[in-house]
Amino acid sequence: VTVRIGLEIHVYLKTHSKLFCACSARFLEAPAPNTQVCALCTGQPGAKPMGVNAEALRLGLQVAQALGCTLMPGVRFQRKHYFYPDSPANYQRTATPHGTNGSLEGVRIRELHWEEDPGAYDLREGTVDYNRAGAPLLEIVTEPDLRDPAHARAFLAELRFLLDHLDANYEAAGLKADVNVSVPGGERVEVKNVNGLRNVETAIDHEVARQTEAISRGEPVGRETRHFDEVRGVTTRLRTKEEEADYRYMEDPDLPWLPLPPALLSETLLPEAPLARRTRFETAFGLARAEATTLLRERSLADAFEALASTLPPAAVAEFLQRDLRGELHARGLTFTASGISVAELTALLSGLGARSITPQVATRLLRERLDFGRSLVEGVRAEAAEKGTAEQAVGEAVVAALAENPKAVEDYRAGKATALNFLVGAVMKRLKGRAAPDVVRAAVEAGLGNLR
C-alpha cells in the first residue's frame, strides 16, 4: 500500500456567457459586484433556464476527448440542494458525466461533468456577489492514482498543457480543486477548495508529510475535511466527515435530457488529439518534449509552426518561435493569435534570417516594430535586405577605389607588411565616412586584395 492521492478539479470554462443565461461569464472583468446578473443566475422565483451554453458544451467535450474519455450519448442536469447565501435558489445545477474512463499521465480519470458556479459570499461583510453565479465549470474527477507530490505535479502540468492547447480555461479565474490524500495506516482526508495549481501542489506536499508524520508518531489519521491556508501553506481541520452531506439530488425539471448527438460530437472533436500531436512533433520534427509542449500550448502557434516547418528547417523555426517570438509576446502579455502575426510574415522573417539578409538583432528589432507599431514584417525584411544590399555595394565600391588609389600599400601588403592592411581599411572607412562596421570593411578589403592577386 502506498500514498493515494485523488483530485476533483474545477476548471472555469472560457466562454463568453454563463452556463444557462446570457450574462457575461468574465466575472473578473465586471465593473462592480452584481452587475453581470439576471433573474436566472440570481435564482429568482419563476426564472427558468432556456438552454445550455453551446461553447461550454464544445469545450467540455474537447477536454473529455483529450483525456481519452468514453463520451456519453447525453447528460441530465440535477439539482444539488444546499442552503447557503451564495446560492439563492438553494440548489446548484450539476450534470451527469459526459465523459468517463479517461487517463492522463498514468492517472485514471473517473469522470467529467458540467456544473454552475455559485456566487461569492463574504462571511465578514455578509454580502454576496452573484457575478460569478452561473459561470460554467468543468469538474474533472480522478481515481486516487497519484502516487506522490512529484507525480501530482507532473499530472497537473500535463492537464494544464491540455487546457492551454484547447484554450478551454478562463485562466485569470484560476482553478479550484478538492484534494484527497490517504497514507498507509490512515483514512482518507479531504482538503476542500484549494485555489490554483501551485496551491494544490503545496496542499498535497503538506498533507502527505503531515499524515506520514502522524502515523509514525502512532497518532490515528481519521476521515476528515480540511481547509488549506494559502498564506501559511498548511491545512487546518474543518470538520470531521462522518457521512456525506444530504444534497437531495433531483433531476432539474426545467432542463430536459440533453442529447450529445453524433453530429455535435463529430464537429466538436479535434482532428488530432493534443498528446498524439505532441508525439508527432517530437518524432517528425526532432523536437524535445519541452519544446513541443511550449509550441503546442497555443494551438494557433503550433499550426504556424507546422506551416513554417514544411518549407524551413524545423529546428531553427522551433527555436525562433519558442524563444524569440514567445519572449516578445510574453513581455507584452499577448497571445500569438492576439498579435495577428501571419505565417507569411514569419516566413519572410525566417527566410531573411536563413539567407543572412538580416541579422538576428535586426530580426528582433523588426519583430518589436511589428508588435508595437504594426509595421509589417514582410515590408520590414524587404527594406532591411535592400538597405543591406546598397550598403554592401557601397563598401565594394569604396574598396575598389581605395585599392586603386593606394598601389604602394597594396604592394606592401603583398610583401607581407601587416600594417598595410590597417592602412587600407582606414582608407575605405574614410571614403565611407565611418558608415560601415570595421570588421565588414576588413573582410571586404581582404577579399579585394585576394581578387587582385
Ligand SMILES: [Zn+2]
Ligand atoms: Zn444571468
